[in-house]
Amino acid sequence: MRHIIEDFKPAGGEHCITNALKQVFDYYHCPLSEAMLFGIGSGLAFTYINLANSPMVFGRTKPIEFEQKLAERLMIQINCHQPKNYEVSFTKTKKLLQQDHPVLIYADMPFMKYLGMNPSSHFGGHAVVLFGYDEEQEVFYVSDRDHSDFPIRTPKGPIASEYHLVSYQEMAQARSSKFRPFPANNKYLTFDMTTYEAPNSETLTEAIRETCESMLNPPAKLLGINGITKFSQEIVKWRTLDQKKLKTAGITNYFQISKDGGTGGGIFRKMYGEFLIEAAHILTDKEFTAIGNDFIKLAEKWDLLAGELWKLGKTGDPELLKPLSEQIAVLGTNERKLLERLECLVDLNLTHK
Structure with a gap:
């Protein structure tokens, strides 16, 4: 069985979560720019942290906190789900896709092979959108922030794809990862935009x-x-x-x-x-x-x-x-x-x- 959400339009963007949100908002006919989404969610921040692999700075507010603040201000429902078992997350994701709901998920970047990351460069707050799957090939259709008209730089060179096909096995590793910072832990978002109010x-x-x-x-x-x-x-x-x-x-x-x-x-x-x-x-x-x-x-x-x-x-x-x-x-x-x-x-x- 193969199911792709026909009306979903993959698009490139500046930042993973704002681009993922922008695509979902566009799909539900509530268009907002990445910059507007970022500002309404009070995304600007600064953090200095010492991690085992490297000291690191971070320039935006924490994943999930940002999304929740955005939802409150736009009067919509963004619910974060975090099943303990990946199989539950896998099953629910496929059901949502069958109902033509794009699924915004969080993934640990080194496990997404197309990004070419160092295996130890863990970051589980990377947001992408799933908009289809293919049972025979055992792959998900993934929209990241690169696109044919929006190349992005990765450690192994630029990528610019309309979408990526990611194997079930690869996706299981990326989504169930518990590595810090911001472990992915099977998190995904669902949306109810029926009460949306444009920013004032x-x-x-x-x-x-x-x-x-x-x-x-x-x-x-x-x-x-x-x-x-x-x-x-x-x-x-x-x-x-x-x-x-x-x-x-x-x-x-x-x-x-x-x-x-x-x-x-x-x-x-x-x-x-x-x-x-x-x-x-x-x-x-x-x-x-x-x-x-x-x-x-x-x-x-x-x-x-x-x-x-x-x-x-x-x-x-x-x-x-x-x-x-x-x-x-x-x-x-x-x-x-x-x-x-x-x-x-x-x-x-x-x-x-």
Whole structure:
């Protein structure tokens, strides 16, 4: 038996979860841009974490928390299911596909062979959409963020496919993975869009206000602007890492910041700037456009940092660490000022309503 959802249109995009959501929203006739989805879900964040394989930065809010916040603000139902047994997840996924419901799933990236990832580069928060299956070939039809008109860079070279055929065995490994960070653990989402309400000024100001608050007043030193400061302080300590781990840290964090890693550019700062520019039309205040453009300029500076981290990944040269630390400190200062300016603007808009 073979079943493919005929009206589902695979599409490429900037970031895995926003692109996956955009495809699902489009399918249910509730179109929103990736940037708008990202901003409404208060996706912008910063985290510095030390993992066994490599220290790592992360530029957006946690998987599932983001999706739940998005659902609340758009008045829809996004339910996260996490069966303990993969066979249950497999059976329910096929049933949803038979009913012509695309299934947004989370997968551990190294197990998705078409991505060409290092086997130890585990990340179970990678979101893709399943839109069909073939029993005879034992494969799922998978839409990732690459597409024929949207090539993306992977460690083994660019990929640009309309969709991918992933074997049942490969998918079982990717979906049931318990590796950190963000273990996949069989998670998948279902949607009820019948109560959808398009974003309005109240929705947008609430979302922007939350982003400013979480970035400027984070609950821990590893988060928000504090996390950027921590990154600046910790990167000089990478000097104690052996060269192999130092190179791994460079490459890992290059992909965490660069658009090649699915951030949309500048560790999601470009996407957030695009959100503010789009939101300005609804908020009818050109200052949001100005701040959005400044976020895009900030993203360009983060991308310059990513380029230096790529160099670190290739050379393992510890002499790069001090200049990197200084660059990160400046980025943190500039980002704080930009967020404070945005926070004042939001408060001003709320006062006048």
